[in-house]
Amino acid sequence: MTPHVILRVVSKLLIPLIAMFAFYVQFHGDYGPGGGFQAGVILAAAVILYALIFGLDEAKKAIPPSWVRIGMTLGVLLYGGTGVVTWLLGSEFLSYGVLTPDHPSHGQHYGILAVELGVLLAVASVMLAIFYAFGSRQPELSDEDW
Template identity: 85%
Template sequence: MTPHVILRIIAKFLIPLIALFAFYVQFHGDFGPGGGFQAGVILAASVILYALIFGLEAAKEAIPPSWVRIGMSLGVLLYGGTGVVTWMLGGEFLNYSVLIDGYPAKGQHYGIIAVELGVLLAVASVMLAIFYAFGSRQPDLSEEDW
């Protein structure tokens, strides 16, 4: 891995910024362009960049595949769970207005934040899972074909 010094230094500098930008996109999505889908993909992209430069094994040590597997189910569960909570509070499925008693607009805010978090978890984990699956499959043909 020694030949890629510039690549490694730049990546070390960039990866935290990419992850930070992902969370900015996530929580600023109410005001500007952005949201859970974009943030999830950007968060996954930061890990993918790490894997491309430092190797897949290092990425798997940083974000273990078991986390990824749990994360993708947890994201969908968080989304569905928000709907169930609104059910329990007497509203329709995914009607966030009932989340905060008496303040429907505030309830909508919290509901949207919860749902977007679920989307973030699901999308980021699924993208990482797909990348891990493809990346760790052994190539069938020799490397000299390139």
């Protein structure tokens, strides 16, 4: 893995940009194309690229598998929890308008934000979890073996 100097340098430059772009896609989803699902996949892709270049063990140090496990449950719980909150506030499941009774459209914004955050967490964590599960199951390959 040591000889790939160009790959390492370029990916070191790119990985933070990819992660930033994921959050741009996440929070700009109300205005442009994108949203939690796409952002989650892009965020996972940043970590997967890191694992491909620097090795799976390094990636697991950066994003420990336990975080991934917690993240995937937290994401689904955040989505469902938003629904339960609207429920407790006396409206239907996942009707966000009730979050701010004075301005229903503001409530919609908050609700969409929370829900998309849940999707981001769930998708990014699940993608990483599947990658970790498969990637840990084989020895690292030398370049010739590809």
